Amino acid sequence: MQLQRISPAWDGCKVIYATTRSEYFAEILKSSANRNQTEPVFETFVAANRWQKIRLLIQLIQILWIIVKHRPDFVVSTGAASGYFALRIGKLTGAKTIWLDSIANSEELSLSGQKVSKYADLYLTQWEHLANPDQGGPLFKGAVI
Amino acid sequence: MIFVTVGHELGFDRLIRAVDIWSQSQDVQVFGQLAELTPESYRPQNFDYVDYLGPTEYQKKFDQAELIISHAGMGTIITAQTTGKPLLIMPRRGQLKETRNDHQVATARKFCGKSGIFVADDETVFPNVIKVALEAVHTADRPSASEFAEPALLDALRHFIKENG
Numbered sequence: 001m002q003l004q005r006i007s008p009a010w011d012g013c014k015v016i017y018a019t020t021r022s023e024y025f026a027e028i029l030k031s032s033a034n035r036n037q038t039e040p041v042f043e044t045f046v047a048a049n050r051w052q053k054i055r056l057l058i059q060l061i062q063i064l065w066i067i068v069k070h071r072p073d074f075v076v077s078t079g080a081a082s083g084y085f086a087l088r089i090g091k092l093t094g095a096k097t098i099w100l101d102s103i104a105n106s107e108e109l110s111l112s113g114q115k116v117s118k119y120a121d122l123y124l125t126q127w128e129h130l131a132n133p134d135q136g137g138p139l140f141k142g143a144v145i
Numbered sequence: 146m147i148f149v150t151v152g153h154e155l156g157f158d159r160l161i162r163a164v165d166i167w168s169q170s171q172d173v174q175v176f177g178q179l180a181e182l183t184p185e186s187y188r189p190q191n192f193d194y195v196d197y198l199g200p201t202e203y204q205k206k207f208d209q210a211e212l213i214i215s216h217a218g219m220g221t222i223i224t225a226q227t228t229g230k231p232l233l234i235m236p237r238r239g240q241l242k243e244t245r246n247d248h249q250v251a252t253a254r255k256f257c258g259k260s261g262i263f264v265a266d267d268e269t270v271f272p273n274v275i276k277v278a279l280e281a282v283h284t285a286d287r288p289s290a291s292e293f294a295e296p297a298l299l300d301a302l303r304h305f306i307k308e309n310g
Contacts, residue, residue, distance in 0.1 A: 001220055005294045009302035023200045074306060096309040098302065104219045106251035122305045124298075142298030145223050145290050 002078045002102060004031060005144040015040040016070050018063065018086070020047040041070070050081060050111070060085050067093060078102045084112040091119045098122040103143055105130070113138070148210035149177040152218045153197055156180050157243060158187040160235050163268040164214060165189040167275060176206060211282050214275070217249035217264075222256060226290040233263045233278045235271065 003017070004027075017028055017040050025042045032040050045062035048055035063085045067075070075090030077083025079102040087097040099120035101113040106127050117123055123138045125131055131140035149164050151157040156179055168175050168191045177194035179186070188194075198206065207213065207224060215221040217236040225232035236253040237243035257264040263281070265274035293299065 001223060005223070005292075006299060006302055008293050009299050009306065013306070027200065073310065076302075096305075098305065100298075100302075102219070103223075104252065105248055106255060107246060107248040121309070122302075124301070126298075139301075141301035142295035144294040144298070145219075145226060 002100070002144045003076065004028060006076075006100065007031065007037070008035060010074075010076075011035055011037055013074075014038050016043060016066070016072065017041070018043040018045060018066050018082075020045060020082070043070075045082060048081060056081055064089050067095075071095075074098060076100070079105075079110050080112055084116045087116050087119050096121045098124070099138075100124045100144075101126065101130075101138060103127075103145065109138065146174045146176060146206075146210050147212045147214060148206045149175060149179075149192075149194075149214045150203070150206075150221055151178065151180050151216050152220060153178075153180055155237075155244065156182065156186050157216050157237060159241070159243065159268055160214070160216060160271075161189055161194075162187050163235070163265075163271040165191050167272050168192055176210075178203070178206070212275075212278055216243075217253040217256075219252065222252070222262070223290075226259075226261065227292060229261065231261045231263070231278060231282050233265060233275055235265045235267065 022044050028040060043066045045059050046055055048059045059082055063082060067089045071093060072090065072095050075086050075095045076098040077086055078100050087099060090097050097120050099113060099116050101109050101124065103126040105113065109125060109130055117136060125138040125140055126143035128140045131138055133139045151160060161177060161179060164175060175192035177189060177192055178198050179194050179196055182196045207230065213225050213230050213232045215232060215234055217234040234253055236249035239246040253264045256262045263274050263278040265271045
């Protein structure tokens with residue numbers, strides 16, 4: 001949902017959306033068609049939280065596979081372990097990486113957001129009071145709403 | 146109709162119980178999307194509910210409702226603000242293990258006072274807040290948020306993609 005709200009940023013680009021839920025693909029297709037974007041490609045991977053170690057491992061392998069298959073020039077994520085994996089792997093394959101920490105993280109940066117900082121070429125928070133670019137923290141440029 | 150939703154990850158018994166107790170003495174239809182239902186989960190006595198709704202069904206309930214009641218989750222807040230729906234939020238608490246920390250308390254504080262958003266800090270003030278919210282449903286201004294992110298954020302992202310493309 002947050003990625004969809006920043007989707008005008010990639011008008012004119014070929015885009016792959018990788019999520020845990022395929023139910024949202026129809027809506028994303030409609031929205032990208034409305035903006036005359038190239039029809040996006042969709043990939044899914046398993047959901048996992050930080051305590052589900054085996055699911056996390058499966059997720060890591062799936063994301064690795066998706067990135068090797070598509071070799072993106074940019075990797076963009078708003079969060080969670082899956083976003084952390086995607087940025088790390090993307091970085092290894094030479095992609096430029098963008099982390100936009102989820103707007104849900106209003107009190108502190110997400111754990112994945114804190115860990116991903118040195119692998120994000122563009123590192124953003126959506127809360128002005130969490131911006132701290134001088135100490136290696138994120139920039140604030142605005143929010144998805 | 147009032148649509149109650151708690152996101153699709155964790156249940157939120159404290160909110161559901163508050164709505165259930167309140168709706169007992171009300172002549173209003175309520176429908177709940179309660180997320181994960183375990184044997185211990187609170188089950189409402191006074192309104193219909195499901196655990197999960199697909200996006201289409203969810204959208205339909207959202208459209209039909211005159212008021213949305215929810216946890217202080219950004220997904221619901223964004224949907225309510227962009228569709229101009231009045232929204233009552235109660236934040237989950239980290240201390241009560243309703244989520245990992247108090248981020249929803251900060252979110253609720255941030256959106257408190259925004260047009261069309263009503264914040265109940267906890268279940269004790271819920272009956273008063275819903276009264277205010279329902280009174281405001283037919284009178285309050287409801288400016289819808291834009292379909293997309295703030296222009297400055299989009300510009301920053303576009304600029305970065307252009308510079309590195």
